[in-house]
Amino acid sequence: MDDKSANTARLIALDWGTSSLRAWLLADAGEVIDARTARRGIMQVEDGDFAAVYRELIGDWISVHGDLPALACGMIGSRGGWAEAAYVHCPAALAGLADRLLKIDADPVPLHVVPGVMQAPGGGALPDVMRGEETQVLGALAAAAELAERGLLVLPGTHSKWVHIADRRLTGFTTYMTGELFAVLRKHSILGKPAGDREAPTDTAAFELGVDTARETGEAGIAAALFSTRSRMLAGEITAEATPDYLSGLLIGDELRSATVGLDQMPPLRLIGDEALCARYRRAFARFDVEDVAEIPDAARLGLWRIAEAAGLVAV
C-alpha cells in the first residue's frame, strides 16, 4: 500500500477522544501514509480494555513497518481513559508539552500520551480543563505561525473551546457546552418537541435569526432568550421545522457574544474542527461582523507530529 522508498513510516499518531478514535501512520515529514477511524472513543471501549483496542488498531502497521513510536492526545489520558496524564498548568508553554508525556507500557509498542491543560481558578478565570485541544492548538500554530504571538483559536464542538495565545503560550481558555446543550435541549426538552425527529436541511434564515437574537439580547444572555425558541413559534414568527436551527443560532450566537465580552479588539482568529460545524460558526461570526475566520484543517495530526519531533520520538 505504501511506497517505502519514498515514505518510510516514522510515527503512529492517535487522536483518541470521548467518542472517536483517529489514527495515522506518518512518514518523514509528517505525511500521511495511512489513516484509520474507529468508533472506539473512550466511552465506547468495553470494560476499559484500551490495550486490546490499541493492539487491534495498530498491530498490522507494526507487523509491516516494524517498531515505531506511538503518540496519542485526547481523553485517553484522562481519569476515565487508559491512564491519567497529569495536567500541565495554564499559562502553558506549548513547547513544554513534549517534556511531559506519559508513557504507557503497551503492546506491540509503548504509547506516549500528551498531557491535558488545566486552568487554575483566579484572576477572574474559572477553573477549566482540556485534553486534546492543546495538541490541536499547537498544530494550528504550526500552520498559522502568525497567531503564535497573539491569537485566538476557536474549536467548536460538543464542548467548544476558545483558546487565547500570547507569546507562544496558551494563556487562558473557556469551555462552552454549546454542542451538548443543543443536543440535550433538542432531544429532551420542550424546545425539541415541535420539530420531532425530522432531520431537515439547514434553515439559514432561522439560524441567523437565532444568532441575531442572541446578539441583541446582549448582557441578559441566553437565559433570557432560550424560551423564544418556543414563543416565536407560538407567535407565528418561525415554523416548527425551523426551531432546531433557530435554537442552534441562539446557542452559537450567545457563545460568540459571551466569548467576546471585554475584548477591545478581536485577536487574529482561526477555527479548528469539523468542516460543516466550522461553516456554521463562520456564518454566525459574519452576523457579528467578524469575517476573517479561516479554518485550519488537520490540526490534531499536525500537533502530534510537532510534539513527537520536540520529544525526540522522531528525528527532526
Add this chain to the structure above:
Amino acid sequence: MDDKSANTARLIALDWGTSSLRAWLLADAGEVIDARTARRGIMQVEDGDFAAVYRELIGDWISVHGDLPALACGMIGSRGGWAEAAYVHCPAALAGLADRLLKIDADPVPLHVVPGVMQAPGGGALPDVMRGEETQVLGALAAAAELAERGLLVLPGTHSKWVHIADRRLTGFTTYMTGELFAVLRKHSILGKPAGDREAPTDTAAFELGVDTARETGEAGIAAALFSTRSRMLAGEITAEATPDYLSGLLIGDELRSATVGLDQMPPLRLIGDEALCARYRRAFARFDVEDVAEIPDAARLGLWRIAEAAGLVAV
C-alpha cells in the same frame, strides 16, 4: 363534610396546568370548603379526554351543592389543552382578563377558562407567553396591593416567569427555562453524571458558590460558567455529590443576574410558588443583597376568585 349554614358553596376553581390539576370548592368570600389535587395535568390526560377528567373531579361537588360556576386557569386553555382561549396581549390590564373568558360547554356545568397573556415582540422585548401565571399575578396583587402601582413578581419553576407590574397592568415579562434546564442537564448531560442518581440533602455552600459564580461571571453569562460544574470538581473545589447543588446555584444565579440587567433599582418584589423552591430563590437573592422577597401563598386560588367576581360568576 361542609357546614352549609356557614359556608355556602359559590365557585369551583381549577388551576389546570401541564403536570398537575388542583381544584377548590370555594365559599362566599373565597374561603376553601374543599380542595383536591390530581396528577391530571394536560400531559397526563389520555386521548385528550378532558371532559371525563373534569366530570370525575367535580361531579360529586355538583351532586351535593347543585349547579355552580366553574373557572379554570392554566395550560388547559392552550392549543394542547381542552380548548384554546385566545391570548390577551401585553401590556394587559389585569382587570380585563375577566372580560375575555372562554366558555366550554361541559358536563355537569360549563367551564370558563382564563386567557393567557402574549407579549408581542418589539421595543427590545422578545415574544413570550404565559398561561396560568396571569391569574397568580392577579391573585398576588389582591394580597399585596402595594405592588399594583409598581412591582415585580417572580414565579420560579420549570419555566420561571418574571412579571413586571405598573399601574395595575402587566407591562412585560420574561420566561426563564431554569427548572427544565436543570432537569435535562442533571439527567442527560455530562454535568449530571458524577452525582449519579443519588438524592442528597441540599449542600448550601455549593449552591451559594454556584450563585456567586454566576454573579461574578456577569455579562459573559451562564454559557461561560456552565462547564465549571465539571471543572471545579476536577480541580477538587467541589465534590461529585455537590455538583447538582452547584449547578442549581449557577442556573438560578444567572437567572437573577439576567433578569436584573438594566434595572436601576429593584422594584418591590414578591415570590409566588412552591415553598421549597421559593426558599432556594430567597437564598440566591440574598447573595445579590436583595432581602425583601416575601412569598405570596395561594396566588392561583386568590386570582381565580377575583376573576370570578369581576366576571360576575359569583356575587361581589
